[in-house]
Amino acid sequence: MYSEKVMEHFSNPYNAGVIENADGIGEVGNPVCGDMMAFYIKVKDDKLADVKFKTFGCVAAIAVSNIVSEMAKGKTLQEAKSITKKTVANALDGLPKEKMHCSNLGAKALAEAIKDYEKKKYG
Amino acid sequence: MKSLDMKNVYMDHASATPVREEVIEAMLPYFDRHFGNPSTVYDMGSKVKQVIEEHRAKVAKLISAKSQEIIFTSSGAEANNLAVKGVALSLQKKGRHIIISAIEHHSVLNSARFLERMDFEVTFLPVDEYGLVDSGRLSRAIRSDTILVSIMHANNEIGTIQPISELSAICREKGVLFHTDAVASVGNIPVDVNALNVDLLSLSGVSIGAPKGIGALYFRNNLRLMPLIHGGIQESGRRGGTENVPYIVGLGKASVLAVEELFDKMNHLEKLRSLIISGVRERIEHVKLTGHPDKRLPGHASFCIEAIEGEALIYMLNQHGIYSNTGSACASKALKTSPVLVAIGTPPDLAQGSIVFTMDSSNKIEEIEYVMEKLCLVVEKLRSLSPLWRSKEGI
Numbered sequence: 001m002y003s004e005k006v007m008e009h010f011s012n013p014y015n016a017g018v019i020e021n022a023d024g025i026g027e028v029g030n031p032v033c034g035d036m037m038a039f040y041i042k043v044k045d046d047k048l049a050d051v052k053f054k055t056f057g058c059v060a061a062i063a064v065s066n067i068v069s070e071m072a073k074g075k076t077l078q079e080a081k082s083i084t085k086k087t088v089a090n091a092l093d094g095l096p097k098e099k100m101h102c103s104n105l106g107a108k109a110l111a112e113a114i115k116d117y118e119k120k121k122y123g
Numbered sequence: 124m125k126s127l128d129m130k131n132v133y134m135d136h137a138s139a140t141p142v143r144e145e146v147i148e149a150m151l152p153y154f155d156r157h158f159g160n161p162s163t164v165y166d167m168g169s170k171v172k173q174v175i176e177e178h179r180a181k182v183a184k185l186i187s188a189k190s191q192e193i194i195f196t197s198s199g200a201e202a203n204n205l206a207v208k209g210v211a212l213s214l215q216k217k218g219r220h221i222i223i224s225a226i227e228h229h230s231v232l233n234s235a236r237f238l239e240r241m242d243f244e245v246t247f248l249p250v251d252e253y254g255l256v257d258s259g260r261l262s263r264a265i266r267s268d269t270i271l272v273s274i275m276h277a278n279n280e281i282g283t284i285q286p287i288s289e290l291s292a293i294c295r296e297k298g299v300l301f302h303t304d305a306v307a308s309v310g311n312i313p314v315d316v317n318a319l320n321v322d323l324l325s326l327s328g329v330s331i332g333a334p335k336g337i338g339a340l341y342f343r344n345n346l347r348l349m350p351l352i353h354g355g356i357q358e359s360g361r362r363g364g365t366e367n368v369p370y371i372v373g374l375g376k377a378s379v380l381a382v383e384e385l386f387d388k389m390n391h392l393e394k395l396r397s398l399i400i401s402g403v404r405e406r407i408e409h410v411k412l413t414g415h416p417d418k419r420l421p422g423h424a425s426f427c428i429e430a431i432e433g434e435a436l437i438y439m440l441n442q443h444g445i446y447s448n449t450g451s452a453c454a455s456k457a458l459k460t461s462p463v464l465v466a467i468g469t470p471p472d473l474a475q476g477s478i479v480f481t482m483d484s485s486n487k488i489e490e491i492e493y494v495m496e497k498l499c500l501v502v503e504k505l506r507s508l509s510p511l512w513r514s515k516e517g518i
């Protein structure tokens with residue numbers, strides 16, 4: 001049911017982990033199935049120097065988390081904000097329809113982490 | 124142990140079992156050689172009719188019933204439909220209230236829901252934390268217009284075995300028919316319609332090494348049953364359609380084997396089950412056994428593992444060649460937690476970590492050791508990814 005890309009990121013989610021003293025943290029719960037994602041970001045010169053995540057969820061949720069961190073790393077905050085559930089699903093060579101909400105969760109958790117950083121910085 | 128040694132460890136026998144070689148062999152002549160229609164009067168047909176009756180007797184013997192009390196169906200699901208809807212439709216003048224447990228298979232549950240739309244009333248009996256129906260509760264739920272109670276013998280998701288004879292006695296006393304779905308129990312524990320004291324019982328070929336596509340309904344002598352499939356006089360007028368002869372033969376043959384092998388099988392499965400349950404207890408923390416600790420199917424071990432999700436768990440085990448099942452919301456198409464896990468009061472986040480192993484005679488002790496080793500590995504990996512586990516460690 002999943003693409004090879006999804007299985008790759010699921011089997012080896014190399015971006016998983018926590019950033020100690022992260023500049024921003026975004027935690028979102030999945031309203032559909034009750035699962036959870038947390039994103040941690042490190043910002044340098046308005047760019048995402050590092051992104052890590054922790055995820056409690058399905059195969060899609062784990063693959064999404066990993067590829068979102070991959071896509072976000074090195075991008076400016078503005079660029080990172082344009083990551084959507086669509087671009088995430090595309091990067092994974094597609095997701096089953098009923099799993100699109102997991103893709104949404106990844107984009108949202110990253111956006112929350114950026115928001116958290118901006119709030120801390122600009123108040 | 125190298126993972127290459129164990130590429131296929133099938134631990135999901137509640138979903139399907141392989142068809143036994145002896146069963147396939149018994150079936151084969153009835154596809155081409157003895158293909159006559161059992162309803163015809165010449166030799167080629169009447170002989171086949173006789174074969175059907177011989178195999179009906181074999182299926183009857185499996186559950187200590189009489190031949191004439193067995194109707195062949197296309198599946199356990201059809202048997203459940205026929206029991207619930209067939210009884211309700213034929214007794215609707217007497218009353219329009221039926222009672223089922225909260226953990227019934229979809230084929231019973233949705234038959235009951237269908238009847239609700241036809242102006243029947245349905246009471247869904249709650250179960251306790253082990254999945255057991257309380258006899259006092261059942262007794263209080265029965266009304267003067269109750270016509271049928273349907274409670275499954277053993278549950279396929281949590282393995283719990285109900286005290287059927289206790290529950291059916293209450294119904295007998297009050298003159299209410301009792302049906303039990305025995306799809307998960309037949310072939311795994313003794314199933315005797317007289318000891319269980321039931322009026323109707325469903326079984327399926329898939330659980331005893333017969334092919335998918337054949338089941339049977341036991342109905343106590345002369346009980347009235349509205350057919351769901353109208354047609355000729357096949358199955359004593361209770362189910363139309365030319366009999367599926369090869370599959371009936373397959374079910375008969377599988378029934379004979381199931382009777383012969385039951386006690387050895389139970390012994391073997393109990394060993395495997397205790398290995399896996401004690402293994403999980405000793406090697407994985409923050410795990411809950413779902414279902415009853417003792418009153419459970421011999422080959423059934425089910426758990427909820429904290430802080431991880433079942434679909435991810437199943438896929439990772441799959442990568443090690445291990446096939447198992449889960450009741451997690453993420454793994455279901457509707458993204459809903461298994462109603463059985465909800466009914467036994469499992470908190471939603473814990474229910475996500477559901478995993479179900481169902482074993483058969485073919486499973487070996489070394490396989491269980493392999494499964495334990497990989498399960499520990501995979502749980503550790505998924506927990507290292509989980510934000511809930513981090514907070515757990517902090518406690």
Ligand code: FES
Nearest residue numbers: 033057058102453
């Ligand atoms: S996290 Fe539940 S369906 Fe993906």
